Amino acid sequence: MYKVLLVDDERIITEGMSKVINWESIGTNLIGTARNGIEAYNIIEENKPDIVISDIKMPGMNGLELVAKVHSVFPEIRFILLSGFSEFDFAKQAMQYGVKHYLLKPCNENTIMDAVSEICEDINQNQKREQFIRKMKGTLESVLPYAKEQLLKEFITNHYENKDLEYYQNLFNIDLNTPKVRLVLFQLEGKFEFEHMFAIKKIAEQIFDSYMVSCSVGETILFLIEDYCNYPKLYAQIEKIKKTFYQYYQIDSTVAISESGKISNANKLYNEALDCLTYRFYLGEGGVITKKDITYQNPSDELEFYYDDQTFCRLVKSGSWTNVNKEINTFFNQLIDLRLDINTTKSYVIQLFNAMIRLCEAKEMNMYLTKLTFLLEIDTIQNLKSFFESVAQEITLSFFEHNNNKHSTIIKKVIETIDQYIGNQNLSLHWVANEMLYMNADYLGKLFKKETGEKFSNYITRLRIELAINLIEKENDVKVFEIAEKIGYGENPQYFSQVFKKHTGFTPSEYKRESLQGS
Known part of the structure; x- marks a missing residue:
């Protein structure tokens, strides 16, 4: 009343x-x-x-x-x-x-x-009106942070112009006069799920002193932060985020940091950070990249890269993997030093790859052509080199076997033993020499290298990777640990995955996924 x-x-x-x-x-x-x-x-x-x-x-x-x-x-x-x-x-x-x-x-x-x-x-x-206003105000206050974040995200990724941001600045309390801001992008490496992106986002939110935007854009996590004017502190926070996330999920991450600038130039800073992130092609995965790390050639200054494909092909046909591997190192080192546009670099690799596989018979050449899709999707030059080396080694050794189809009795016995015990994790040069052939291991190793052109351990690894690839391509439901057991890596599937990626540029799971998509 x-x-x-x-x-x-x-x-x-x-x-x-x-x-x-x-x-x-x-x-x-x-x-x-x-x-x-x-x-x-x-x-x-x-x-x-x-x-x-x-x-x-x-x-x-x-x-x-x-x-x-x-x-x-x-x-x-x-x-x-x-x-x-x-x-x-x-x-x-x-x-x-x-x-x-x-x-x-x-x-x-x-x-x-x-x-x-x-x-x-x-x-x-x-009273009813005031109650309604209080309720709506509470609802609006709870929604405003998300709406503000979405607006800034759209502005950063170039969906709004400056005049649009000025229109909303009073509603969302956006200070266009904020002295300086930076864009930080996190890119998870390898295979990851949405939950991993959510996790690193939450970890970063807890570690950063302050941030204006925290959101996902495609497969990256974006942070708009106030510039600390203290780069070592920012770098230390980013390293802590990366380390904490890796401890929980064993997934590495690459981080790109823009220069500092006004919030009205956020889109420019975003594109700058994207350029930095793309540059991990040359610098490798897991680093922290800034504009200072980028040294692309200017289009007007970019030099034409010339490489003699025929010389390389003659080396492959000779069957000498040592010489071929040396030439591959020279080829990729030149590309790394030039730091050409990434697509240009890949085009030179594809050109040499095509010249190499044309040396094969039609059936093998078609098989290698299907792997071009893998090559195009590889996102670091080191992984690209590993993939190229694995194919080059297969082709080179096939020519070696063709050129030297007659091995000594001892080496034939060694190869037969390897084929028979390839799934045994104890298989090694010393094991074959001491347990099977009863001879000096050092002498056997030198003899094997002389007659095959390949070290015993490299031969075993290559053969196991080839077997793994065959298993993946033939058995869609095969598990990584099952492959590891079958080809002699015992109960260490993680080490097998590392070796597989080193030689192919992909983890077994990635290779399997790409193989299924290609089919």
Whole structure:
């Protein structure tokens, strides 16, 4: 119920109104009466009524003075003024303080009850309105951070222009005068799921001192942070994020950091960070890359790279893996030193790759052509080199076997033993020499290298990788640990995966996925 106070210097009026009007029927409770404005104000201070019904003409403090004083302290209290005078000036003064009900004496109880009921209804509506506004404000406040983050994300990735950001800056409290900001991009390496992106995002949010945006963009995690003007501190925080994430998931990450700049240039900083991230093609996975690390040749200064494919092909046909491997190192070192545009670099590798596989018979050449899709998707030059080496070694050794199809009796026995025990994790040069052939291991190793052109350990590794590839391509549901057991890596599938990636540029799981997509 709403509290009502009656104020009139005529006791007969206050007593009459107190008794005649059924206050409860109109949702009110009469809390008392006062004989003048001074007495009324004291009661108002103590009880804070919702509605005051007051005469205007009273000694000490009249009704208009009471309204003015109460309005300055308790503006929410409503007034109904009673007067025997109908002068317009009274009504005009009362309206200045929000008084909407000005009743002329004498007035019956129905008139007063109607006025009180109208005020009660007005208070009800105001309370509902305020409750709704508070609720909507709470909802808006909970949504605003996400909306702000989405807006900045769209602006950073070039979906909005500066004028759009200026339009929203007041709503989202965006300070376009923030002195400096940086863009930091995290790229997870190898195979990963959305949960891993979410995890590194949360780890970074806890470690960074402050950030304006934290979101995923494609397969990267983006942070817009205020520039600390302390690069060593930022670098230390990034290393802590990488290390913490790796401890939990054993997944490496590459980080790109833009230069510092104004928030209005965030899109430029974003593209700069993307360029840094792409440059991991030359620098390798798992690093922290800044603009200072990028040394691309300018298109106008870019030199034409020339390499003699025919010389390389003659080496492959000779069957000498030592010479071929040396030439591959020379070829890739030249590309690394030149730091050409990545697509240009890949085009030179593809050109040499095609020249090499054309040396093969049609069936083998077609098989190698299907691996071009793998080559195109490799994202570091070291992995590209490993992939190229694995194919070159296969082709070179096939020519070696063709050129030297007659091995000595001892080496034939060694190869037969290898073929028979390839799945045995104890297979090694010493094991074959001591346990199977009963001869000096060093001598056997030199003899094997002389007749095959390949070290014993390299031969074993190559053969095992070839077997692994065959298993992956023939058995879609084969598990990595099953392959490891079958080809002699025992109970160490992780080491097998490392060796496989070193020789092919892919982990077994990645190779399997690409093989399925290619088919």
